Amino acid sequence: MKEIVYFNDHVTTLFAVEELRRLFRGAGIEAAIKRNGPPGPELEVINLMLEKDYNTSGWCADQLSLKNDGFAVIEDEKHVSIIGKEERSLLYGVYDFCAKKLGYSWVHLSEKRQHPSAKNTACQEEPLFKRRGNVIETVNDPIYINRLIDWGVKNGLNEFFFTFFLWDKIKKYVEGELAKRSMNVTLGGHSLSFLIEEKGHQALHFLKDIGLQDRVIKRIKDICRESPVVTRVSLWPEDVGIGKEENAAFMPAYIAFTEKLKEALGKLNVQVEHIVYNAGLEWNMLERSGGTEASGEADVLYAYWGRDYSRSLHHRGGGQARAAASLKDWRAETMKNGRSFTVLEYYSDHFMLSELFPPLLNRMKEDMDDYKKLQVDGILNLIVPCHLKSERLADYPWKWIHQLNNYMFAGLSWGKEYSALAGDYRSFLGEEHFSTLLKLEKIIARHTVWNVPLFPARVVDPEKVKSREDGREIMRFLDEVIDFLENQTPAVDDRLLAIQTKDNFGSFSTEEMLLIYFDFLKKSAAASKCGWLEGAADGL
Structure with a gap:
């Protein structure tokens, strides 16, 4: 029998104990629990402890010096010690241990288990980026958000970012789930009108x-006092462009306000x-003008809207070279001032990426390598639902x-x-479908x-486009998409589509959901092509 021994009563430590016991039980193994003290006779002991407790314990062989969020798993014949830099790290360690030892995986929101492949669970892990999170602006769905929070910590995220107006609607449902995992919470976004309680204030x-x-x-201040889980505020201006002349006054005043807020x-x-962000495609809201000094007090969130995701950060075409130069400039200034620098990416943004939603697996690999070389401190991924423009x-x-x-x-x-x-994708999707995603x-x-x-x-919005200058090239692109999907992806059973809804994906197998995804891609490409053809026929 196993015995889980823990050494403090922090809410996240207790949740880590609860999770480890649950996951053992799911694998058919019972585990007793104990608050400190000597192990029981003939028991295999799993210690859950913080680094500071391990380093002063009698069985510490070598002192640990982990980075924030880091954890270590140390094994001998009858003992396992899962050691975290802080309480949240214990959770990371528990999930890593259970993935290796018991075969658990959390590729999607559901929990899967298969025969474990790793015999040795010993490791020392530290994150690549200090800040790793999801940004949720408008998704008023507490059940889904709680599932995402649970999934996020199992996969190494340490932050969730909400707009103030969304937080006001969902906090009573999600605050407890965030607190027991010690997740960092940022509030902000385009929330100025909510905080002022008036619309139209620029x-x-x-x-x-x-x-x-x-x-x-x-x-x-009142909101943060009421919600101790809040660790950061990131209030953005409205999502509209500010002209060059106006921006000369805007950015220094905006930075001064954030410094005042921090105090x-x-x-x-x-x-x-x-934030530095090209709202309305205004470059002067992304680039630092000669009259703008970077703050010595406030951190910076960088967001470039309009990237070509088929190209790297270092691509010289379009606006990417200019955006990269701005990123490097702000990074250099924040480093001089000892401030944190985080990049917001749009890998889960269904507005920017549309219903022609591309897998970006290789793009993200290159991006993370590039961002690390640029000494970026954190990466956030924006989640935006699909824009429902038609039935x-x-x-x-x-x-x-x-x-x-x-x-x-x-x-x-x-x-x-x-x-x-x-490898996780191959196990989850199958080799053939994983290969298809890479081609897509x-x-x-x-x-x-x-x-x-x-x-x-x-x-996907041909009806909104006045000029058809790019129409022929876009239609050639859509033909290529349709041709690939028709010839290299299996058709979905129409009987499945009859019962499929946007939220019942748990009722379908992974393969069925992939076929449904391919079907939506095919139909979206076809509908978009029809729209561009109609515009061409009308002489637009």
């Missing part, structure tokens, strides 16, 4: 009104950052589909080897090159 007006700023700061939140131990998309299972990218993002941002993650990435990701020329429309 950022420039707000930044000139000291009284309004003080009112907003007080409200943010107000200091006693609550809440960090503050500002055809009413049953589009975006929650299942975006996880194809979110799993790879979580693993790579932790620092797992691409080959190991690819090369074909479908190319549509993002038109996001900027067509802005605010996309390839």
Whole structure:
């Protein structure tokens, strides 16, 4: 029989004990639990302890010095010690141990178990990036969010980012799940109108009104005081462009406001950052002008909208070279000032990537390597649902589909080897379907090159495009997508489509969901082609 021994009563430690016992039981193994003390006779002991406790214990052979979020698993004949830098790290260690020892996996939101392949669970793991999280702006679905929180910690994430207005709706349902996992929580996003309680206030007006700023700061402070799980505030201006002349005044005033906000939140131990983001494709909101000095107090979140995801960060075409230069500039300035620098990516954004949603497995691998070389501190992945522009998309299972990218993002941002993650995909999807996803990435990701020329429309929005300058090239692209899907992916059974809805993906096998995904891609490409053809026929 096993015995789980723990050494403190922190809520996350107790949850780690609970999870380890549950996972043992799921594998047919019973485990007793004990708060410290000598082990029982003839019991195989699993110690759950913090690094500081291990280093002062009688069985410490070598002192550990883990980075934040790091963990170690140390084995001998009758004892296993799962050691975390802090309480959340214990959870990472428990899940890693159970994956290797008991065969558990969490590729998708559901929990799977197969025969374990690893005999030795000993390891020392530390994350590649300090900050690894999902950004959720509008998804008012607490049941789904709680599943995502549970999945996130099992896959090494340490943060969830919510808009203030979404947090106001869901906090009573999700706060406890975040707290017992010691997850970092950032509040912010495009929430200024919510905090002011008025619509139509532009950022420039707000930044000139000291009284309004003080009112907003007080409200943010009250929210953070009511929710101790909040660890960071990242309040963004409205999602509209600010012209070059206006921006000369905007960015310094915005940075000054974040510094003022940080001072107000200091006693609550809440960090503050500002965003640099090309809202409305305005470069001056992404690039640092000569008159703008980087903050010595506030951290920076960098977000470039309009990337061609078929190309690397270092591609010289389009706006990518300019965006990369801005990224390097802000990174250099934050390093000089000792501030954190995080990149927001759009790997799960169904608006930018549309219903022609591409797997981005190889792109993310290259990105993580590049971001690490650039000494980026953190990566966040934005989750945006599919835009329901027609009844055809009413049953589009975006929650299942975006996880194809979110799993790879979580693993790579932790620092797992691409080959190991690819092996997980092969086990989950099958070799043939995994190969299909890699081919699809090369074909479908190319549509993002038109996001900027067509802005605010996309390839799937031909009815919104006035100029048909790129129409012929886009139709050739769509023909290639349709041809690939018709000839290299199996057709889905129409009887399955009759019962499929956007949220009942748990009722289908992985293979069935992949076929449903392929079917939506095929229909979306065909519908988009028809729209471009109609526009061409009308002479637009």
